[in-house]
Amino acid sequence: MMTSIILVAFNKLAFTQECIESIRAYTEPGSYEIIVVDNASTDETADWLQQQHDLTVILNENNEGFPKGCNQGIAAAQGELIMLLNNDTVVTCNWLDNLKKCLFSKNQIGAVGPITNNASYYTAIHAPYQTKEGIQQFAQKHNVSNPAKWEERLKLIGFCLLIKREAVEEIGLLDERFGIGNFEDDDYSLRMRKAGYRLMLCRDTFIHHYGSASFNSDTDRYRHVLQENERKFIEKWGFSPILDTMIRYELVSLMDEKGDEAEDLFRVLDISCGCGGTLLQIKNKFPNAELYGIESNTHAGSVASMIANDIGNCADDPSQWTYSKQSFNWILMETAISSNSSIDYLCALSSLLKDEGVMIAFFENIGNLSVEQLDQFLKEAGFEKADLYPINGTDHEKHSTQHFLLKAFKRIVWEKELSIICSELADGINKEMQLLRVAALLSGSLVTYNHIIQTPIPNPLTKAALLAEIAEFLYYRRVNDPVIPLLEAAYALNPKYDELLYNLGFMLMKANKHAEALRYFEEIDDKDEEVIGFINKLKR
Structure with missing residues (x-):
């Protein structure tokens, strides 16, 4: 040929x-x-x-x-x-x-x-x-x-x-x-x-x-x-060959395949989808996804309709959307939403998401919200948690007006997520990242240390080492409240672990619980000069 x-x-x-x-x-x-x-x-x-x-x-x-x-x-x-x-x-x-x-x-x-x-x-x-x-x-x-x-x-x-x-x-x-x-x-x-x-x-x-x-x-x-x-x-x-054909790789990169395997549909809604470049990339990454879009430019929307199951044409008016509540696993927003957006608009987006659904959007913090204020704003709209990803490598916490990517979760079963995190930690997978995720969950008051203690890990010694490692990491991240309870839970599983005994004694001594601290220091088998010094000090 x-x-x-x-x-x-x-x-x-x-x-x-x-x-x-x-x-x-x-x-x-x-x-x-x-x-x-x-x-x-x-x-x-x-x-x-x-x-x-x-x-x-x-x-x-x-x-x-x-x-x-x-x-x-x-x-x-x-x-x-x-x-x-x-x-x-x-x-x-x-x-x-x-x-x-x-x-x-x-x-x-x-x-x-x-x-x-x-x-x-x-x-x-x-x-x-x-x-x-x-x-x-x-x-x-x-x-x-x-x-x-x-x-x-x-x-x-x-x-x-x-x-x-x-x-x-x-x-x-x-x-x-x-x-x-x-x-x-x-x-x-x-x-x-x-x-x-x-x-x-x-x-x-x-x-x-x-x-x-x-x-x-x-x-x-x-x-x-x-x-x-x-x-x-x-x-x-009737549309721009540049703007309306863009592929928002940064949005797609934040998607993880979700949904129950028993469900037939893995459904995505892309708002302001243009000609469907991003929808097509989602299809490349997730061949079984069922795709929907909303695009106000009907000319661009007609091109996207060759990719998606359905294309609506009222991106800015939720009252015109014809989708049922809790229809989608994911909603992507290709044009920026802002901290001045109507709460009603965000509530409408939230209502379209299934439980545990996720919205990914560009966010303009033109209202100069702090991270805490943004979190409260999203909670009022029905989202329980948000992850922020600065654009172009800038730090959103250092700039009051900042553009970033927003990944907002409608509802998360934190016990399930913690189980996955702890299992990966126990297997030595992505340790630094998983420890950071635990710290983020705790510092955001989304879980308590009891959730971590109760997370099932079959081997008691492995779980003890895991709880001790999380406690040490949180201490150095200055997330202090969970440290002693986590160390005590680890001790209950493995009382013959010198490093754990030292950490428990040290933290209790800092908390002015001298009698308890002395007990743990004395249980250490291989006492060095520092431990002996602590014991002598606590006995005075």
Whole structure:
């Protein structure tokens, strides 16, 4: 099956040469043809192209722009697959084979693209190489076909786009209204999705992209083209190709798979969901999720409706929501709520959550609430607990007006959560993080030390060591009230533990309970000079 690789060039001959040389080096001979459309280059590009005997060359008298150049290449293409490839890319080992594996894995997939070092729409990854040789060394380790790394997307970026010919024949050519280029790939992607095709980003395939080679010498012109073509896109589609297609990875990253396995539905509501980019990422992460959205822009909502079970259109008016109470495991808010928000609005959100449901939102603390005031505000709306995650690494407690991510829990069975925490602690899993979670629960008055003491751990010695470790951690975190009760509970389980006896004696001595402190110090088998000193002091 032949792939027609189409490049559009305008000057910058060195980029074109490097791109074509990489295709020749890293693509199976006989599996492809290269078509280069030259848009009236004024350097040596046209002369060099005509000297290459393995290229099909189309020479334009004027700069016709990227979309039209691609269309000319498509018209000349003989292959069953169409590859639109920027001339400032460097392809790598297994690049085309990996992309084809994904493209033909499902009939509904219409186009696929790779990741790179330099591209928009969450397509770039950190690539630490510094040399041209490093490109191939990095790719050789990375480019191992792995279906687990295929991710469905609303749109693909046109620096490298492999398309089934049947999809091209069904939806037509690129829209030439976008002139010199930019946003024609957004437009083409959405047209494919509207036609029922799926688009996949192949995170198992990396190629190098220098990026905007044709525009780098004229940044003002590039900025103008971007603005003008964004305007054309909005005029055509009715929504922003940037804002309404965003993927809120930061929200999705705070989701954990929840729900009873006996329940068939794992339900998510995304408010202000745009075209559904975030919903689609949730589907990638949780294939069994049942997705719902609310989006006021009906044009964007119509795109999201291809992903979600249902899309409502009154994001700001809870009275118009048609969902039953306690319908959702998760609610995500893509536009910021604020400390000045109506309590009625937050109560409406809370009412849609199931027990133990969670809301994740961007939060603007424009009311300058303290953490304690925010906690009370959320409790009035029906949320029992909130975790705050500062945005951009800032500390919300040091800034009275601050943006952060808010994860608000409607109701949590703390005994169950403590059981999980203590089990992981007993197994030595994520100790520091689990100890911090215990401290947070206690300092927030959400549990008492009795909840911890009563948490079931089968082995008494393991439980004693665990209670002692939690007590010591809380002491150094200055959460002091639970320390002595936890140590006493540990002692009841294991009275022959010198370090525990020392800690108990020390804490009781600090609390001026001298007789009790003396008893524990005297029970220590291996008394050092410090313990002997404490005993002598307490006996006076």
